[in-house]
Each structure stands twice: as C-alpha cells, then as structure tokens.
Amino acid sequence: MDRAGIELNGVRYRWPSRPVVVVCIDGGDPAYFERGVRDGIVPNVARFMETGFNAVAKGDVPSFTCPNNMSITTGSPQSVHGISGNFYLDRDTGEAVVMTGPELLRSRTIMAEFSRHGARVVSITAKDKLRRQLGKDMDLRQGSVNFSAECADQCNPEETGIEDALALTGMPLPPIYSAELSLFVLEAGIKLLEARRPDILYLSLTDYVQHKYAPGESEANRYYRDLDEKFGRLDALGAVVALTADHGMNDKSDADGAPRVIWLQDLLDARFGEKTSTVICPITDRFVAHHGALGGFVRVYCHAALDPEDVMRATRSLPGVEAVYDRTTAARLFDLPLDREGDVVVIGRADIVIGAAAADHDLSGLKGHRLRSHGGVSEREVPFIVNHPLRAEYAARAAAGGLKSSEIFDFAINGVDRP
Numbered sequence: 001m002d003r004a005g006i007e008l009n010g011v012r013y014r015w016p017s018r019p020v021v022v023v024c025i026d027g028g029d030p031a032y033f034e035r036g037v038r039d040g041i042v043p044n045v046a047r048f049m050e051t052g053f054n055a056v057a058k059g060d061v062p063s064f065t066c067p068n069n070m071s072i073t074t075g076s077p078q079s080v081h082g083i084s085g086n087f088y089l090d091r092d093t094g095e096a097v098v099m100t101g102p103e104l105l106r107s108r109t110i111m112a113e114f115s116r117h118g119a120r121v122v123s124i125t126a127k128d129k130l131r132r133q134l135g136k137d138m139d140l141r142q143g144s145v146n147f148s149a150e151c152a153d154q155c156n157p158e159e160t161g162i163e164d165a166l167a168l169t170g171m172p173l174p175p176i177y178s179a180e181l182s183l184f185v186l187e188a189g190i191k192l193l194e195a196r197r198p199d200i201l202y203l204s205l206t207d208y209v210q211h212k213y214a215p216g217e218s219e220a221n222r223y224y225r226d227l228d229e230k231f232g233r234l235d236a237l238g239a240v241v242a243l244t245a246d247h248g249m250n251d252k253s254d255a256d257g258a259p260r261v262i263w264l265q266d267l268l269d270a271r272f273g274e275k276t277s278t279v280i281c282p283i284t285d286r287f288v289a290h291h292g293a294l295g296g297f298v299r300v301y302c303h304a305a306l307d308p309e310d311v312m313r314a315t316r317s318l319p320g321v322e323a324v325y326d327r328t329t330a331a332r333l334f335d336l337p338l339d340r341e342g343d344v345v346v347i348g349r350a351d352i353v354i355g356a357a358a359a360d361h362d363l364s365g366l367k368g369h370r371l372r373s374h375g376g377v378s379e380r381e382v383p384f385i386v387n388h389p390l391r392a393e394y395a396a397r398a399a400a401g402g403l404k405s406s407e408i409f410d411f412a413i414n415g416v417d418r419p
C-alpha cells in the first residue's frame with residue numbers, strides 16, 4: 001500500500017495518520033456561526049474556533065454549489081476543474097446543459113485520487129447531482145463509499161460501496177427539501193467513521209435551511225444546533241474536522257418582502273429584440289423551489305449580430321448591477337474556464353438577484369418567505385474552521401491573507417500536527 005501520500009493539481013497531500021473529515025455546509029454563510037456562537041447555539045464549533053483554527057475564507061465566483069464543491073474537493077480553481085456553474089450553454093448545440101456529468105469534470109477529486117492509492121475514503125452528498133463528479137474514477141474496492149442522501153434508498157455495493165444507507169443511519173429517507181437531508185449525510189459519516197475508520201471523509205450538505213431562514217431564526221437555530229451536535233461527535237471520534245461552505249447567503253427582498261429581481265432576458269429582448277441573446281442562470285438545478293432559480297450571477301450569450309459590447313453598455317447602468325464583464329475579463333478575474341464562459345457576465349449587488357425572463361421563473365415555492373440567495377461576489381465569503389491548531393507554516397500562510405476554501409483539504413491533511 002502506498003503510504004507516501006498523493007499529489008493532485010500541484011499540491012502534495014501526505015497520508016493522513018488519523019481520519020480527516022471535511023464538511024461543506026452548503027449555504028453556510030459565516031453569519032450563521034457568528035450568530036450561533038453569540039447565542040450559544042453551537043458550543044462544539046465555538047470550541048473548535050477557540051482551540052483550533054478559525055478564519056473567513058473566500059470561495060470561488062460564481063458563488064454556486066457545483067463550482068465550489070469541485071474547487072474544494074480538487075483543490076483547484078474552476079479553470080482547472082472546469083465546473084463553472086450548475087448549468088451552462090453548450091455553444092455547439094445551443095442547449096442548456098446541467099453541469100453535473102463526470103465527463104465535464106477535468107480533474108479527479110482528492111478523495112478519488114487517495115482511493116486509487118489504497119486509501120479508504122467516504123464521500124456523501126445531500127443532493128445526488130454532485131455524487132458522480134465527486135466519485136469520478138474512485139476505486140471502491142478498499143471499502144470506499146460514495147453516495148447521496150437523496151438516493152440513499154438506491155445504494156448498491158458496485159456503484160456506491162455500500163449496501164443499505166438507510167440501515168446504516170437508522171433514519172428514514174429524508175425529503176429533498178428538508179434539514180434532515182443534511183443531518184442524514186452527517187449521521188452516515190459518523191456511522192462510517194465508527195465502522196470503517198476511513199482515511200478521508202467529505203460530507204456535503206444542502207442549503208435548504210439557509211435559503212429559507214436567516215441567522216437567529218428559530219428554524220435556523222434548530223438546524224445549527226443539530227449540525228453542531230454531529231460535528232461534536234465527529235470530533236469525539238478522534239478525527240480532524242474541518243468546516244467550510246460552498247457559498248454564503250444574502251437576503252434579496254425589499255422592505256415589503258417582495259424579491260428584488262432584475263429580469264435581464266426581458267430587458268435585453270425589449271432592447272435588442274427577441275432571440276438575439278440567451279440569459280443563463282447557472283444557479284439552476286432540478287430543485288429550485290427554495291430560490292426560484294434566482295441568483296446573483298448570470299451569463300449572457302449573444303447570437304447573430306448582437307455585439308457583447310452593446311449588452312455590456314445596456315446592463316452596466318441597471319440599478320442593482322454591481323459589475324459587468326466580457327468573457328475574457330470574467331475568466332481572468334475569477335479563474336474560469338474560458339471555453340465554458342458566456343459572452344457577458346452580469347453580477348448583482350448583495351441585495352438583489354438577476355433572472356432571465358419573468359415568465360420562466362416559478363416563485364410560488366417561496367410560499368411567502370423572503371427570497372434569500374447567492375451567486376455573486378457578495379456571497380463568496382465562507383467559514384474556514386479546523387478543530388485542531390495549525391502547524392506554524394500553515395498558520396503563517398493563513399495569516400498572510402487570501403485564504404481560499406479550496407485550500408481546506410490541504411490545511412486539514414497537511415496543516416495539523418500528527419498525534
């Protein structure tokens with residue numbers, strides 16, 4: 001068995017001497033922990049912050065789920081791993097494509113690479129959309145596991161490395177829109193940590209609660225109390241526990257509770273004519289009831305004679321727009337894969353979302369809740385917490401500034417003293 005560690009995307013990862021757990025708290029804006037610590041909701045996390053390491057790091061822009069999960073698990077920027085949205089427009093076919101296929105991922109994950117060197121790894125996600133990319137080229141023969149809570153009733157050893165995830169957790173199959181979906185992921189991680197003592201675990205949650213409830217609301221408090229209890233159990237099992245998020249979350253409604261939306265496709269159609277452009281909202285996935293597919297970052301694809309410069313001029317002055325970039329500037333600024341970039345990138349302010357055509361977004365799922373969402377530069381800040389103190393070299397790196405969430409595996413595996 002290779003005990004020399006692995007190298008991936010220019011980073012050397014040593015062989016973990018004890019289990020390393022990285023948790024991606026989907027939509028886990030730093031404000032939830034700040035408030036939770038102040039209100040005594042998250043005692044275990046408060047202890048990690050005090051006796052381990054605590055910082056606010058930057059995730060990648062667009063601040064969406066798929067890109068940042070892949071940045072975290074490959075330790076690389078979007079220009080390397082290729083996943084720059086949940087959704088993109090294939091220029092060859094003109095079709096909007098969900099960006100969850102493993103063939104679109106241009107790197108292996110750290111978990112997959114370790115599994116191929118004989119390590120036992122565990123990767124569990126709340127929503128099934130991430131599962132196949134996280135498990136790309138993963139070797140399940142040494143007891144490694146890769147499944148989603150969403151499809152926990154459909155596990156089979158060949159594909160997931162596990163027979164029965166429901167029996168493992170003792171929990172019923174959780175609904176897709178629920179806090180339990182995330183708690184299921186953590187409970188399964190705890191049970192596998194106890195039973196199989198894996199080397200590396202990646203546990204990726206869902207942001208259903210954060211889309212609906214602000215820090216301090218009782219439902220958010222209940223969720224964070226439950227998360228904290230699970231983090232405490234992972235810590236008690238002797239693991240290095242590292243907590244981060246894929247993106248933050250901001251309130252996008254006005255004083256009356258109505259969503260603040262720029263309907264960009266409607267505006268561009270009125271200005272330049274129908275079918276001259278396509279606005280893609282890369283927040284979109286199969287489950288959009290909690291945000292109506294509205295986020296803070298969209299891509300505009302220009303057709304026929306429409307000049308991107310004209311689109312940029314028309315959008316720059318719109319109230320609520322924070323920044324507009326052409327594709328090469330956006331790709332350079334945010335380290336994006338140029339071949340998958342739109343012609344124009346439009347980013348909203350912290351308090352606003354950008355949609356396509358009003359008729360194409362269903363907001364009925366909000367059911368009277370204020371719209372909370374993400375995607376822009378304003379939601380790129382995420383927690384970066386480790387339950388153990390860092391070695392001097394890593395503490396110095398963090399202190400130098402510019403810490404990124406995509407460094408969390410490096411810090412959790414290489415940055416903590418061996419026992």
Ligand SMILES: [Zn+2]
Binds near residue numbers: 027064065066247
């Ligand atoms: Zn997310």
